Amino acid sequence: MEVDNNTNEKKSISRRSFVKITTLSLAAATSFILGIPLVESLTSSVKKISNRVFSKLAPVKSIPNSFTPVKKPDKIHFDKIEEDAFLRTEKQEDVWVAKKSDNDLTTFSPICPHLGCRYNWNEEQKLFICPCHNSVFTIDGKVVSGPAPRGLDTLPTKIEDKTLYVLYEKFEVGIPEKIVIGH
Numbered sequence: 001m002e003v004d005n006n007t008n009e010k011k012s013i014s015r016r017s018f019v020k021i022t023t024l025s026l027a028a029a030t031s032f033i034l035g036i037p038l039v040e041s042l043t044s045s046v047k048k049i050s051n052r053v054f055s056k057l058a059p060v061k062s063i064p065n066s067f068t069p070v071k072k073p074d075k076i077h078f079d080k081i082e083e084d085a086f087l088r089t090e091k092q093e094d095v096w097v098a099k100k101s102d103n104d105l106t107t108f109s110p111i112c113p114h115l116g117c118r119y120n121w122n123e124e125q126k127l128f129i130c131p132c133h134n135s136v137f138t139i140d141g142k143v144v145s146g147p148a149p150r151g152l153d154t155l156p157t158k159i160e161d162k163t164l165y166v167l168y169e170k171f172e173v174g175i176p177e178k179i180v181i182g183h
């Protein structure tokens with residue numbers, strides 16, 4: 001009688017172990033299968049962030065010299081390419097370019113580093129002036145006067161096939177440091 005009880009108990013333990021092992025195996029297999037696309041999607045979006053997209057501005061030759069015969073930077077409108085893991089979109093944007101020669105071009109973000117207004121080129125004074133709080137900058141982006149805590153923010157560019165490309169970035173405003181906060 002006592003032997004039967006022990007046998008039943010052993011059978012019951014063995015059944016419980018079987019159910020437990022099967023459940024754990026299924027859970028592990030499911031999370032493995034679901035986990036692959038999740039990991040793939042995470043790594044691919046990191047890859048996209050690190051492979052930030054340059055947008056085409058203009059052929060270098062077509063950009064007028066900004067220092068001669070007249071001191072005047074070029075405002076270039078372009079289609080800014082935005083890419084995330086799933087979508088590629090284009091958005092109208094503009095930048096200022098100061099061109100000294102075909103190999104010496106400086107591209108500025110159009111956003112004032114004081115509090116984020118868009119500044120303009122003043123033809124008479126030959127200076128950049130922000131309409132919001134009167135920050136004034138030279139054509140090289142240096143602060144002349146006003147509350148701007150730093151000069152105009154330059155943007156990364158590259159020249160490929162004699163064409164100028166820009167990597168559009170957004171920066172923290174109101175502080176002396178130039179810190180990228182977006183694209």
Ligand code: FES
Pocket residue numbers: 112113114115116117130131132133134135146147148
């Ligand atoms: S936002 Fe340009 S001076 Fe204040």
